Amino acid sequence: MTKSPIRRAILSGIAIASLAVTAAPASAIIVYDPTNYAQNVLQAARALQQINNQIRSLQNEATSLLNDAKNLTSLPLTVLEPLQQQIQQTQKLLSEAQNLTYDVSKIDTEFAQKYKNIDLNASQKALVADAKSRWQNSVGAFEDALKVQAGAVGNIEGSRNSLNRLVTASQSSAGALQAAQAGNQLLALQSQQLADLAAMVAAQGRAQSLDAAQRSAAQAQGREQLRRFLTPGSGYVTGKARMFRN
Structure with missing residues (x-):
């Protein structure tokens, strides 16, 4: 007879927790997918690499144009x-x-x-x-x-x-x-x-x-x-x- 109040208390706690979970909105539940996260990070790294390559290509083209301009510059001296x-x-x-x-x-x-x-x-x-x-x-x-x-x-x-x-x-x-x-x-x-x-x-x-x-x-x-x-x-x-x- 002494155990019945304790049992009733445990059962009441479980019931309250069940009601709290049931009453929580669906949006508040966060699900972490490691595979999807890794794929997103990999795609971002690839995009960043492409941007860096394009920047280097533009820099090389600008340097080439400057060198071409220098190569076409006439000598200001004549004897x-x-x-x-x-x-x-x-x-x-x-x-x-x-x-x-x-x-x-x-x-x-x-x-x-x-x-x-x-x-x-x-x-x-x-x-x-x-x-x-x-x-x-x-x-x-x-x-x-x-x-x-x-x-x-x-x-x-x-x-x-x-x-x-x-x-x-x-x-x-x-x-x-x-x-x-x-x-x-x-x-x-x-x-x-x-x-x-x-x-x-x-x-x-x-x-x-x-x-x-x-x-x-x-x-x-x-x-x-x-x-x-x-x-x-x-x-x-x-x-x-x-x-x-x-």
Whole structure:
């Protein structure tokens, strides 16, 4: 009989709990599904990865466009005009060559006349005049060579300044086009220096050739003049001499 009140209390508690559960709304019951949660997290991670990939792709495209713009930027420096002026100055010096100039047809005519086919039967006066003309040609050629050499030496300072500017521009070039243009101008500078060198070699060679031809012609003329001197003539002819004036 002592256990009946306790049993009644337990049964009453169970009944009250059952009524509370029954009276609770359906929305208040939370059901956790781990599989569904994992799938949602995986989908969100994949979406985030795709967004990151798109961002990197846009960044690469922007960088590529910037590089293309730099590669298409022209070099703001040019030394073509001063190089052309230096070449024109050298050409002017060559065009001012004296006597036998750098003209093939004129060289053929005058060289054959004054050096190759000397008229050894000409008068003594004519032989002396031809020898003087050949000597003047040699002296003039050496003077022309000195002028060309002086002009080439004068171009060295301008070439040095152009070289420094081009090297600086090449090292600080923003893109491939600027680097290529700087390289092309460096090649133009080398071409100008080679042109000066070729002009000096040509002028010096011309002077040496004319000097050698002058000496060869002088030897031939000298032999003819010696032959004339040694050829027996009419001899000494006596004449009347008057010592005192009447």
